[in-house]
Amino acid sequence: MANRPERDADHDANFRAELGRRTAITPAMLHSIDERGRIISVSDAWLAKLGFTRAEVLGRQSWEFIAPAQREHAIKQALPEFFRTGRCENLQLQMVCKDGRIIDVLLSSVLEDTSEGRVSISVITDITTLKETKRRLAESEARYRNLVEDQSELVSLATPDGKLLYVNSAYASLRGMQPHEMIGKNLFDFVPPDARADLAHHFRNVCDCDGSLSNENQVVLPDGRRRWIGWTNRALTDGSGQVTIHSVGRDIDARLVAERLLQESEERYRFLAENSIDMILLLGKDGKRYYASPSSRTLLGYEPEEMLATDARQVIHADDIAKVLRVLATGAIDAPLPFRMRRKNGSYVWVEGMGRAISSANQPPRILVVIRDITQRIDAEQRLRESEARYRLLAENCNDMVFQLDTSLVRRYVSPACRDVLGYEPQEMCGVSPIHMAHPEDAPRLALVFQSLLGGETDRQSIVNRIRHRKGHWIWVEAQLRAVVEPSTGARSGVIGTLRDISARKVAEDEMANTHRRLQALAREDSLTGLANRRAFDDALLREHRRARRENSCLGLIMIDVDLFKMFNDRYGHLEGDRCLQKIGRSILEILRRPGDVAARYGGEEFAVLLPGTDQRGAAEVAERIRKRVLGLAILHDAGSHEVVTISAGIAVIAEIAPDHEPEALVRMADHALYGAKREGRNRVFHCSVPLPLVASSANAA
Numbered sequence: 001m002a003n004r005p006e007r008d009a010d011h012d013a014n015f016r017a018e019l020g021r022r023t024a025i026t027p028a029m030l031h032s033i034d035e036r037g038r039i040i041s042v043s044d045a046w047l048a049k050l051g052f053t054r055a056e057v058l059g060r061q062s063w064e065f066i067a068p069a070q071r072e073h074a075i076k077q078a079l080p081e082f083f084r085t086g087r088c089e090n091l092q093l094q095m096v097c098k099d100g101r102i103i104d105v106l107l108s109s110v111l112e113d114t115s116e117g118r119v120s121i122s123v124i125t126d127i128t129t130l131k132e133t134k135r136r137l138a139e140s141e142a143r144y145r146n147l148v149e150d151q152s153e154l155v156s157l158a159t160p161d162g163k164l165l166y167v168n169s170a171y172a173s174l175r176g177m178q179p180h181e182m183i184g185k186n187l188f189d190f191v192p193p194d195a196r197a198d199l200a201h202h203f204r205n206v207c208d209c210d211g212s213l214s215n216e217n218q219v220v221l222p223d224g225r226r227r228w229i230g231w232t233n234r235a236l237t238d239g240s241g242q243v244t245i246h247s248v249g250r251d252i253d254a255r256l257v258a259e260r261l262l263q264e265s266e267e268r269y270r271f272l273a274e275n276s277i278d279m280i281l282l283l284g285k286d287g288k289r290y291y292a293s294p295s296s297r298t299l300l301g302y303e304p305e306e307m308l309a310t311d312a313r314q315v316i317h318a319d320d321i322a323k324v325l326r327v328l329a330t331g332a333i334d335a336p337l338p339f340r341m342r343r344k345n346g347s348y349v350w351v352e353g354m355g356r357a358i359s360s361a362n363q364p365p366r367i368l369v370v371i372r373d374i375t376q377r378i379d380a381e382q383r384l385r386e387s388e389a390r391y392r393l394l395a396e397n398c399n400d401m402v403f404q405l406d407t408s409l410v411r412r413y414v415s416p417a418c419r420d421v422l423g424y425e426p427q428e429m430c431g432v433s434p435i436h437m438a439h440p441e442d443a444p445r446l447a448l449v450f451q452s453l454l455g456g457e458t459d460r461q462s463i464v465n466r467i468r469h470r471k472g473h474w475i476w477v478e479a480q481l482r483a484v485v486e487p488s489t490g491a492r493s494g495v496i497g498t499l500r501d502i503s504a505r506k507v508a509e510d511e512m513a514n515t516h517r518r519l520q521a522l523a524r525e526d527s528l529t530g531l532a533n534r535r536a537f538d539d540a541l542l543r544e545h546r547r548a549r550r551e552n553s554c555l556g557l558i559m560i561d562v563d564l565f566k567m568f569n570d571r572y573g574h575l576e577g578d579r580c581l582q583k584i585g586r587s588i589l590e591i592l593r594r595p596g597d598v599a600a601r602y603g604g605e606e607f608a609v610l611l612p613g614t615d616q617r618g619a620a621e622v623a624e625r626i627r628k629r630v631l632g633l634a635i636l637h638d639a640g641s642h643e644v645v646t647i648s649a650g651i652a653v654i655a656e657i658a659p660d661h662e663p664e665a666l667v668r669m670a671d672h673a674l675y676g677a678k679r680e681g682r683n684r685v686f687h688c689s690v691p692l693p694l695v696a697s698s699a700n701a702a
Contacts (some may be wrong), residue, residue: 027631029124051098067094076599086111088450154249160187191259227253279371287312308532350378401499423470439466476506529585537600549657556611556619556653559670563682565605567639587629646683650674
């Protein structure tokens with residue numbers, strides 16, 4: 001038994017030697033400290049990361065290598081707690097390198113008991129790159145969320161059974177709701193009952209597919225109307241195997257209506273084409289007829305035999321006969337030849353002839369001609385010309401500026417209204433891109449809108465932006481834009497649009513927004529004192545209580561009551577009472593210096609001061625300064641103990657907020673302290689019904 005101390009000493013020496021050896025050679029960042037916080041061993045990896053030599057480190061306090069902002073916390077809380085519990089895990093710290101760089105680390109430590117005291121073994125992990133990666137990821141997610149929220153397409157995330165997990169603003173707007181109101185709802189409820197089974201089948205296919213699948217279905221709007229939406233759906237699987245369906249939708253109702261009308265029109269014209277009666281004639285170069293098909297009855301009212309017996313001059317309009325005979329003399333009608341023919345009833349019909357030469361060994365060359373009634377087409381062309389004339393008349397006399405752009409985004413037509421809207425002549429604006437006239441802050445957005453129209457992403461767009469007037473000032477305009485699509489090829493050949501000056505409307509909207517902001521501010525402000533009102537105070541208390549619980553910080557509250565205020569009102573009148581409250585409110589604001597502090601009129605002659613991050617002493621000092629400031633106002637009150645207006649204040653401070661602690665408890669504590677100040681004679685500051693020595697002496701001195 002006598003040799004046990006020697007064995008312990010040998011064990012400690014061996015332990016320290018082995019600790020030093022292993023710490024030095026380990027590839028990890030390790031260090032050890034003694035009970036006084038001095039570094040007694042450090043690994044090569046630790047030295048390499050921070051840039052120090054072992055001689056520069058050993059024997060120094062471990063907190064010297066912690067960032068200045070965290071040193072006080074480490075000295076007063078982290079180290080004492082560690083030596084009390086004997087371990088810490090994944091403590092986030094910032095360490096200072098020799099060159100001044102700050103790195104983020106995670107520190108885990110355990111204590112080893114030796115005869116000379118306890119020694120820590122700490123493992124340090126550099127997480128600087130990880131934290132930077134997380135920051136960049138958060139920024140990327142924020143940019144993506146903004147992109148999703150700002151686009152006009154409908155975007156959602158849902159479970160395979162239709163429960164909505166996320167919708168963007170455009171989707172919620174379609175339902176007349178806010179995005180958060182739609183979370184948890186089932187998208188199948190928005191689909192007509194007879195289409196839900198098909199949609200569920202489509203979702204199963206999406207979940208079984210590696211890529212995206214498209215689908216079109218109707219949705220029922222809140223007013224009962226139905227609209228067609230085109231969806232692109234893709235199944236997403238997270239790390240836990242949970243499947244969600246990402247959907248992007250676009251309103252295609254107008255497109256489907258147009259397609260249906262187009263299909264109906266095509267069917268009508270196909271029916272007409274398949275059942276139209278073209279008249280077939282076999283003619284000589286001099287116009288003599290050798291054959292006429294039975295369709296002559298329908299086209300002209302003549303029997304085929306009558307057509308053979310009539311002369312060309314009898315059935316062709318006098319103004320067209322020379323043209324027709326001249327073409328026939330060439331032996332063929334290579335290009336469509338429009339002319340008028342006389343019906344048997346004396347009326348004329350527009351026809352179009354096409355023909356080719358037919359040769360026969362025993363007969364002279366003849367021409368086979370197909371004649372088609374084009375009266376409807378001619379009438380349509382006439383109506384089109386009249387319509388174009390009407391639309392040009394509208395464009396030329398419209399108050400909105402009408403314009404057309406080519407694929408290079410250069411104006412090819414501008415209506416005369418540009419004189420009133422922008423002060424330019426039409427010819428001055430042709431050949432110029434609207435992007436060059438847009439405000440520099442709006443030009444990129446305007447360019448993206450034009451690109452989406454010409455790129456086929458959308459057919460119509462509207463945009464509000466600023467454009468320079470000829471006189472040099474900027475005006476707000478609203479443009480309604482539509483892509484010009486060639487019917488035959490589907491290619492985008494330009495953009496047409498209208499431009500309207502909305503400067504006056506923008507001014508009105510801005511004024512309305514400012515008024516709304518002012519009203520919101522007034523709704524949270526006490527009209528008499530200018531302090532926060534009870535509603536604003538309750539919101540601030542709940543917010544700061546949550547923050548203090550989250551950050552494990554102090555939260556102080558001062559409840560203030562004007563002493564004998566009812567007697568003051570009875571003696572001097574309510575107007576003087578209001579002036580008294582106003583002066584006290586200003587005095588409170590003058591004392592508070594931090595942006596986070598909140599001063600409020602709690603009710604009647606009672607005030608509340610919320611002090612985030614303030615301990616008991618700090619709250620007492622603020623309360624005492626307020627008490628002295630009010631006393632110094634020297635507001636006459638002959639019923640008061642000092643013959644001037646005084647206040648009483650109760651302080652409550654919580655340092656560690658339990659999970660079940662409610663904000664109202666802090667108010668009750670401060671109220672209880674306020675009643676203590678009243679019982680002790682007023683004009684004093686109390687904390688939890690116990691007068692603070694510093695404050696009590698000040699009150700007695702006053």
